[in-house]
Amino acid sequence: MSASWILSANSWMHTPTGFEAGANNQYHPLNWLDIIFNPSFPYRLLHMVTAAYLTTAFVVGGVAAWYLRKQRHLHHAKIMLGMAMIMAIFVAPIQIFLGDLHGLNTLQHQPRKVAAIEALWETQRGAALTFFALPNVDQEKNNYAIEIPKLGSLILTHRWDGEVKGLKEWPKAERPPVTAVFFAFRIMVGIGLLMVLTGVFAIILNVRKRLFETKWFQSWCMMMTPMGFIAVLSGWMVTEMGRQPFVVYDLLRTSEAISPVLGENVLLSLISFVLVYAFVFGAGIYYILKLIKEGPKVTEKEEKHLYGEHGVQHPVLLSDVFKGLKNGRGVHA
Ligand code: HEM
Numbered sequence: 001m002s003a004s005w006i007l008s009a010n011s012w013m014h015t016p017t018g019f020e021a022g023a024n025n026q027y028h029p030l031n032w033l034d035i036i037f038n039p040s041f042p043y044r045l046l047h048m049v050t051a052a053y054l055t056t057a058f059v060v061g062g063v064a065a066w067y068l069r070k071q072r073h074l075h076h077a078k079i080m081l082g083m084a085m086i087m088a089i090f091v092a093p094i095q096i097f098l099g100d101l102h103g104l105n106t107l108q109h110q111p112r113k114v115a116a117i118e119a120l121w122e123t124q125r126g127a128a129l130t131f132f133a134l135p136n137v138d139q140e141k142n143n144y145a146i147e148i149p150k151l152g153s154l155i156l157t158h159r160w161d162g163e164v165k166g167l168k169e170w171p172k173a174e175r176p177p178v179t180a181v182f183f184a185f186r187i188m189v190g191i192g193l194l195m196v197l198t199g200v201f202a203i204i205l206n207v208r209k210r211l212f213e214t215k216w217f218q219s220w221c222m223m224m225t226p227m228g229f230i231a232v233l234s235g236w237m238v239t240e241m242g243r244q245p246f247v248v249y250d251l252l253r254t255s256e257a258i259s260p261v262l263g264e265n266v267l268l269s270l271i272s273f274v275l276v277y278a279f280v281f282g283a284g285i286y287y288i289l290k291l292i293k294e295g296p297k298v299t300e301k302e303e304k305h306l307y308g309e310h311g312v313q314h315p316v317l318l319s320d321v322f323k324g325l326k327n328g329r330g331v332h333a
Contacts, residue, residue, distance in 0.1 A: 192231065
């Protein structure tokens with residue numbers, strides 16, 4: 001519920017609907033349903049909530065891999081890794097699909113953002129997909145570009161010769177900061193592909209019955225632990241820097257939205273925020289790391305319930321984890 005409201009408010013600033021402009025450029029609501037369910041809201045909600053689940057799954061998977069490497073809490077670690085891999089196999093590809101839909105919606109409502117994402121300067125039919133480049137904002141071109149012809153149009157318009165608008169369509173003062181948006185997008189998508197690759201590795205190792213034993217895969221999962229957070233931050237950089245120089249797309253410039261508040265007051269509240277958050281996050285991270293270090297505590301009674309009377313039977317395959325989840329126990333005993 002909380003994600004819905006905050007994302008609805010945020011999405012309205014990207015794709016404003018359901019209002020009228022009154023005197024003094026003040027906007028008045030006309031239809032609250034149009035405001036809440038504005039065009040980018042469903043895509044942003046699905047993409048962000050899925051991002052949060054994936055981020056969590058990769059943290060759980062990373063901790064599990066660390067336990068397996070240390071030969072601690074083996075039983076729980078296998079279930080944790082199994083559940084994380086079920087997410088990587090099924091949910092990471094869904095996230096790419098949702099990202100694609102989100103991008104199509106952005107192209108429709110915020111074409112300048114997409115031009116910055118692609119560092120596309122000229123309006124083109126059959127636009128190339130730029131894997132890597134150093135956007136040169138002064139000369140309005142890309143240096144050292146590595147491109148695949150026509151793929152950009154195919155992904156963005158789902159047609160080989162679809163037209164994609166370039167940044168030169170808009171005056172310089174209306175363009176987002178291209179370089180940051182371009183790279184942030186590639187980091188997010190790159191991590192999405194690594195998440196899918198993790199799922200592919202998991203399927204192959206599962207077929208070989210080596211999912212819970214393979215050392216390099218444990219290192220890989222440990223390396224993937226913070227990736228969800230990095231993807232989420234990069235995604236938000238794309239979204240928020242990509243709408244610049246507007247705070248409400250095409251209606252209110254960021255420079256016009258500045259409140260008449262003294263710089264000193266802003267600095268003071270910023271310092272307070274930094275201090276409070278440093279404390280809250282610091283305490284939270286300390287506590288989470290402590291919990292991870294201790295690992296799960298299981299009483300004798302719980303152990304019997306989890307593992308059955310005849311001793312521990314570790315999961316070997318992902319299907320064991322599935323069955324264990326289905327019958328409400330830690331494992332198929
Ligand atoms: C791999 C394929 C992906 C594609 C094609 C994709 C596409 C997009 C697009 C186009 C936006 C900007 C939308 C806008 O501002 O209008 C965006 C934002 C975002 N992305 Fe992705 N994304 C992908 C993967 C991921 C992954 C793996 C995560 C995190 C686990 C993620 C998290 C986010 C977040 C948090 C935002 C900002 C909120 C939002 O606008 O939805 N994305 N993504």
